[in-house]
Amino acid sequence: MAGVTGPVLGRRRLLVSAAAVVALPPVLAACSPGTDRRADASEALLAMADAARRDAALVAAAVTSDPALAGRLEPLRAARLEHAAALDEAGGRPPGAAPVPATPQAADVAAVRDSVDGSARTASEVVIEASALQAGLVAEVAACCAAYVVALQ
């Protein structure tokens, strides 16, 4: 069972980022109307979709290596495939046009976790630059991946 133990993200990190909220007034004051400063992140979304498929393939390889992992990892594989489809659509890629990821030789839980951790970090970076329209989806992918990293520890 992939139990979450303890407040994993930690109070320290929470307090650090709290400074960002408290520092709001000057940030808001410096803000100009409009959203032009956030570039279209379509390319980044498609790269995230490809990474999602790679994660799913890695999970499949891990389950092939150790079928007992299926219960723990299958929800992750399903989630990453759903992410891929949503990111493709948001990035303007037609259905079925995505590249098929190479089949990994073998994988274990640690390899899956590291890969998903990388995906979470990428998403957390992309969300900052994404348009308001795209930011919600990217944040969802980031949050889902980050929660799996915690669950797989």
Place this chain on the structure above:
Amino acid sequence: MNRHLVPAQDGGGQDGTEQPSAQVAKEALQRSLAGEHAAIWAYSTALAFLPPDAASRARTELEAHRTLRREVSEALTELGERPVSAQPAYTPPQPVVDELSASALLVTAETDAAAAWRSLVERAPSREMRQAGLTRMIESTVRCAFWRRATDRSPAIPVFPGRS
């Protein structure tokens, strides 16, 4: 039956003297604060029905929500906004009578909180604020996953957390 503890707050209050993005961000912060008020109520209510291990975790999460409530309140005050108050009472989706219904209440509370933080990510006028919203959204998703496991919901981790 209303699935949410907090009714969605909708627009309003624009006085025409502020830039829209700043006003939208303040409203998103108020929604986050309302979610934290509701979460604090939910954890306080659930505690009495949880076994020691879960109660210990719930107490830790309750403190985290209290910290968040204070931080968001202070941020709103600094922005010249009056922070929204807690409701005198909340209506849980189902009566809280045992461990399962108490855990289910916490699923609802964290689901609402994640949605509110996601909304802040979308509406934040600055990188810092968007980053802060994402961090809290992730934390809420992790907390929510624990209570979803406790209530046998599948998947424990939602595919699109915060989406309502």
